[in-house]
Amino acid sequence: MTLREYIAKLEAAGELQRITTPVSTRFEITEITDRVSKSQGGGKALLFENTGTEYPVLMNMMGSDRRIAMALGVESLDDIAQRINDLLKGAMSPKNTLMDKLRMLPLLKDVAKWFPRKVSGRGECQQVIIEGDEVDLTKLPILTSWGYDGGPFITLPMVCTVDPDTGIPNIGMYRMQIFDKRTTGMHWHRHKTGARHYDAYKRRGERMPVSVALGGDPAYIYSATAPMPDNMDEMLLAGMLRQRPVKMVKSITNDIWVPADCDFVIEGYVDTSEELVVEGPFGDHTGFYSLSDLYPRLHVTAITSRRDAIYPATIVGVPPMEDAYIAKATETIFLAPIRLAIQPEVRDLFMPIEGTAHNLAIVSIAKRYLGQPQKVAQGLWGAGQMMFNKYLVITPESTDIRSREQMFALLRHFDPERHMIPSEGILDVLDHSSPTTGYGSKLAIDLTDIDPQSEPKALKKPRTAQPAGGVELFNTELFDELGLLILYAEREWRERIDVVEYLDKNGIEARFVALFDRGAAGSMNVNDLLWIAAANTDPKRDISVVNGTMIIDARSKRPGYGTNPKRFPNAVTSLPEVIHHVDERWAEYGLGELIESPSRRYRKLWLSDSAEW
Numbered sequence: 171m172t173l174r175e176y177i178a179k180l181e182a183a184g185e186l187q188r189i190t191t192p193v194s195t196r197f198e199i200t201e202i203t204d205r206v207s208k209s210q211g212g213g214k215a216l217l218f219e220n221t222g223t224e225y226p227v228l229m230n231m232m233g234s235d236r237r238i239a240m241a242l243g244v245e246s247l248d249d250i251a252q253r254i255n256d257l258l259k260g261a262m263s264p265k266n267t268l269m270d271k272l273r274m275l276p277l278l279k280d281v282a283k284w285f286p287r288k289v290s291g292r293g294e295c296q297q298v299i300i301e302g303d304e305v306d307l308t309k310l311p312i313l314t315s316w317g318y319d320g321g322p323f324i325t326l327p328m329v330c331t332v333d334p335d336t337g338i339p340n341i342g343m344y345r346m347q348i349f350d351k352r353t354t355g356m357h358w359h360r361h362k363t364g365a366r367h368y369d370a371y372k373r374r375g376e377r378m379p380v381s382v383a384l385g386g387d388p389a390y391i392y393s394a395t396a397p398m399p400d401n402m403d404e405m406l407l408a409g410m411l412r413q414r415p416v417k418m419v420k421s422i423t424n425d426i427w428v429p430a431d432c433d434f435v436i437e438g439y440v441d442t443s444e445e446l447v448v449e450g451p452f453g454d455h456t457g458f459y460s461l462s463d464l465y466p467r468l469h470v471t472a473i474t475s476r477r478d479a480i481y482p483a484t485i486v487g488v489p490p491m492e493d494a495y496i497a498k499a500t501e502t503i504f505l506a507p508i509r510l511a512i513q514p515e516v517r518d519l520f521m522p523i524e525g526t527a528h529n530l531a532i533v534s535i536a537k538r539y540l541g542q543p544q545k546v547a548q549g550l551w552g553a554g555q556m557m558f559n560k561y562l563v564i565t566p567e568s569t570d571i572r573s574r575e576q577m578f579a580l581l582r583h584f585d586p587e588r589h590m591i592p593s594e595g596i597l598d599v600l601d602h603s604s605p606t607t608g609y610g611s612k613l614a615i616d617l618t619d620i621d622p623q624s625e626p627k628a629l630k631k632p633r634t635a636q637p638a639g640g641v642e643l644f645n646t647e648l649f650d651e652l653g654l655l656i657l658y659a660e661r662e663w664r665e666r667i668d669v670v671e672y673l674d675k676n677g678i679e680a681r682f683v684a685l686f687d688r689g690a691a692g693s694m695n696v697n698d699l700l701w702i703a704a705a706n707t708d709p710k711r712d713i714s715v716v717n718g719t720m721i722i723d724a725r726s727k728r729p730g731y732g733t734n735p736k737r738f739p740n741a742v743t744s745l746p747e748v749i750h751h752v753d754e755r756w757a758e759y760g761l762g763e764l765i766e767s768p769s770r771r772y773r774k775l776w777l778s779d780s781a782e783w
Contacts, residue, residue, distance in 0.1 A: 171412070172294075173385045173433055173480050176241065177228065180215050185237055191758045192220045195227070195322070197748045200315040200485050203229045204744070205752075205765040207491050212237070217480075221311040225481045231388060233492035238499050241388035242411050247502040250411065254506045284409030286416045286427075293419035293430025294476050295383070301423065301472040306351045310434070310473075311481050316453035317745035318781035320462060322348040323452060326482045327436075328383040328394040329358070330426050331367045333401075334374060339427065340364065341404040343394045346382065346468065347449050355449035356380070356440060356466045359599040360608060361557075363400055368466060372442035379424035380440055380468055385433025385482045387412065395496055397504060397555040405429065423471040433479040438470040451781040453742035455486035455493050456526045456705055457772075459781040460600050461737050487742035488772050489701060494523040508556075513549050515542065517567040524697050528558040528598045529704035532571045535564060537618045544591055547614035551595050558598040561704060562614040569617075578652050579622035584681055586715040589616050594710070603708045605733045611710035629653050630679040638675040639668030643691050653681035656699065658691040659725055669721050684722045689774045699724075702775070708733070726777055738783045740776050743769035 171179075180186040187206075193199055199218055206213035212234030218227040232238045235247075244250055300306075312322040324346040332339050340363040347355035358364035371378035383390070393408040405416040408429075418427040421437045428435050446464035454460040484492050498521075505519050513535075520532045535546055543564045550556045563577075570576050591614035597604050604610030632646055632655065642660030649655055655678060659667050669683055684703055686694075694702070703724040707713065711733050712723040727734040744752075749767045756764045777783040 171243070171387045171389075172431055173228065173388070173482060174478060176231070176388055177215075177217060177480070179240060180231070180237065183236075183240065185215055185234070185240070186217060187214045187761060188217045188219060189759050189761075190219050191755075191760075192222065193218050193759075195221055195223075195311045196314045197317065197744065198752060199227060199229065199313055199483075201744045201748050201752045201767065201769070202759060202761070203485055204487065204491070204769070205767060206230060206761065207233050207485075208768050209765060211235070212490070212492070212495060218311075221481075223309060223311045223481075225311050225479055227311045227313075228480055228482050229484065230492050231482065231484075232392070232499075233495055235495065235498070238392075238495045242392060242499065243389065247499050251502050251506060253410075254503060284406055284413065284415055286403060286405040286409060286418050288418050288420075288427055289430060291419070293417065293428075295386070295428065295430060295432045295435050296419065296422060296474040297477045298475045298479075299422055299472065300474070305470050305473055307348050307354070307436075307470065307473070308351055311483075312348055313483050313485070315485050316459075316487065316742055317748070318459060318740075319452055320347055320448075320450045324348070324354070324382070324384070324436075325484050325486070326384065326391055328390060328429075328432070329356070329364055330381045330383060330428055331364050331378065332426060333367055334370050334376065334378075336401070338401045339403055339405075340367065340401075341383075341390075341394045343391075345452060347452070349447070349467070352470045354436075354468045354470065355447065356468045357449055357452075358465070361596065361599070366400075368440060368442065371440075376442065378440040378442055379421075379426050380438055381421045381424060381426035381428050382436040382438075382468075383428045383432040383434070384436070385480060386429050386431050387416075390416070390429050390432065391482065392496060392499065396500055399554065421472075422474060431476075433481070434473065434475045436468075436470055437472040437474070438468050440466045440468055442466075451739075453485075453487050454600055455489075455491075456529075456598075456600050456602070457488040457701060458602055458705060458741055459739040460602075461739055461782050488698075488768065489523045489526055493527075497521060497523075497527045508550075508553065513546055513553070515546060516550075518571055520571045522700070524701040525561070525704050526701070528555075528560065528601070530561045530563075530700075531556070531559050532563040532565065532577070534567045534569050534571050535618065536567045543614070543616040543618050547591055547593065547616075551593065551612060557596045558601075560597060560601065560610075560612055560709070562612070563617065564614060565617050566620075576622070580617040580620050581652055582626040582681070583620045583622070583624065584615070584617070584720070586718065586720045588619075590614075590715075590720075591616055592709065601705075602735060602737075602739050603706055603712070603727070605708065605711070605735050610708055613709035613713065626653075629681070630677055632676055632678045636675050637672075639671035640666060641669060641672040641685070643688070645691075647696065649680070655680040655683045657683060657685045658688045659685060660688065667723075667725075670716050673719070680719050682720050682722065684724050687725045687775065687777075689776070693771045693774045698771075726775075726783060729783060738777075740778065740781060740783065741772045743773045743776070746773070
C-alpha cells in the first residue's frame with residue numbers, strides 16, 4: 171500500500187480532512203495539527219495541499235485507534251497481537267509434541283515469505299533523482315514545529331544503516347535537524363542501534379553510509395518505531411504486518427537498501443572523523459524541550475523520490491498526540507513477546523499516555539511466590555526499550571489495569587513501607603529530571619498482596635487551607651477516591667517548602683501528596699498533573715515518605731542545585747503570535763468550529779522565555 175493509497179482509504183472512511191488554503195511549514199501546520207490531534211478521539215488525518223513547495227504534507231495519519239489499525243491493515247490491533255501470540259506460543263512452547271511442531275511448519279513457512287526481498291533495477295522511490303550540488307533539502311516541506319526549536323526537523327525519517335561487521339541492516343527513527351541545503355543532524359541516542367553502527371564505523375576509521383526513507387506504506391513507518399530486538403530487520407516486521415515481503419532497492423549513491431515504494435530517499439554519509447555538531451533544541455514527545463547537545467552530521471549526496479511524492483510528518487509535544495496511538499500499538503503487539511520470551515508471569519501491559527512511553531507503565535502478573543514482583547521489575551527494566559521505564563506499577567493478574575476504579579481500589583491500600591521497590595538504571599536520554607543524562611533512579615510499586623475488597627485506613631480529610639510551609643492552595647478532587655492531596659507551591663523554588671508543616675497545621679492525613687508549581691494551579695487537569703509528575707521527578711531525589719505518607723515533589727527543579735540536572739526545560743507550546751495567527755485564519759482551513767489552542771494552558775507552566783530554565 172502506497173501513501174497515496176492509504177490517503178484514499180482514509181478519505182473513503184471519513185478519516186481525512188484536506189486543507190487547500192496556503193499554510194506555512196514554519197509553526198502554522200504544527201499549531202493546526204496540535205489542536206486537531208488533541209480533539210476527541212484524535213481528530214482526523216490532515217492533508218495540507220498548499221505548502222509553498224511542490225509537495226503536500228500528511229499529518230496525524232495514525233493519530234486515532236481506528237487510523238493506527240487502518241495503517242497496519244487490520245480491523246483491530248488485537249488481530250496482530252493474536253497472530254504474534256500464536257506464532258511464538260507454538261514455536262517456543264516446550265510442551266509441544268512432535269505433531270504440534272509439525273503443525274507449525276506452514277506458519278513458519280509463511281514467516282520465511284515475509285523477509286524483505288532485494289530486487290534489481292530502480293524502485294518507484296527513484297523515479298526522480300537529484301544528486302551532488304543540485305541537492306537542496308529546503309525544497310522539501312520540512313516543518314519547524316515549535317518556537318524554540320533549533321530549526322526545521324524531519325520527524326518521520328526511516329534511517330537505514332548497516333552493521334559494518336555483520337552486514338545486518340537496521341531501520342530506526344531518529345529526528346534530523348536541517349542545517350543547510352545538504353547537511354542535517356543525526357540524533358541517534360547512545361542506546362540506539364544507529365549509534366552502535368556509528369561507533370563500529372568510527373573504530374574502523376570509515377565513513378558511514380546512511381539512507382533515509384520517507385513515506386511509503388504506513389507499516390514501514392510504524393516498524394521503524396517498533397522495539398525490535400537488535401540485529402533483527404524492521405522490514406521483517408513490516409512484511410509480517412502486510413503478510414508479504416517488502417521489496418528493497420539499492421540506493422543510488424551508496425550501498426544501503428531501501429523500500430522500493432517509499433516517497434522520498436535522502437542518501438548520504440556520516441564522516442566519523444568529523445567533530446560532533448550542536449543539534450537542538452527540539453520540542454519533544456516528553457512534552458518538554460530536549461535541549462541542544464552534540465550529535466553527528468549527515469552529508470546528503472542525493473535525494474530521490476516518486477513523481478507523485480507526498481511528504482509525511484508528525485509533531486510531538488504535550489500528550490496526547492499521534493505518537494500516543496503508535497505507542498499503544500506497540501504496547502498491544504509486543505505484549506506476547508514480553509510474556510512468552512522475557513517475563514512469562516506478565517498478563518497485561520499498559521503504558522498510560524501521560525507517561526509518554528517511558529515514564530510510566532503498569533503490568534499485571536500471575537504471582538506465585540515471595541519476591542516475584544521484584545523479579546518482574548528487574549526483568550522488565552532489562553528488556554529492550556523497557557530499560558528506559560522510570561515508574562512501574564505491578565498488580566495482581568485479576569486487575570483490569572486500564573480501569574481507574576480498579577487501580578484506585580488497590581492504591582487506597584498503598585503502604586510505602588511495604589510496597590515500594592527502589593532501583594537505579596538506564597533512563598531515556600530525554601528524561602530531563604535525572605541529574606545524570608541517561609541514568610538515574612527508578613521506582614516499582616508492588617500492589618500484588620492487596621485485597622481491594624478490604625476496608626482501607628481512614629484518613630483525616632482537609633477542611634481548611636491554612637497556609638504553612640510555603641504551600642497556599644490545595645485540591646481535594648482525588649482525596650475521597652485515593653487519599654491524594656494535590657498542593658501548589660506558594661513561593662518560588664528559591665524558598666523553603668515544607669509540606670509536612672502544612673499537613674500538620676491543617677490536621678491532614680493523606681496517602682499521597684503531590685506538590686506542583688503554582689503555574690499549574692487552576693489550569694491543569696488530573697491527566698496533565700500525572701504527565702508533569704512523571705516527567706519532572708527523579709524518584710530518589712523527589713519522593714520521600716513521612717509518617718506513612720508518600721510526598722512527591724513534582725515542581726520544576728533549580729538547575730545545577732544539589733542533585734538537580736544542570737539544565738531544566740520548559741514545556742512545549744506554540745508562540746503567542748502563532749496561536750493568534752491560527753485563530754484569525756481558522757475559518758479558512760475548513761475545519762469547522764474553532765478549536766482552542768492547547769498551548770494557552772501549557773504556557774502557564776513556563777519558567778522563562780527560552781527552551782530551558
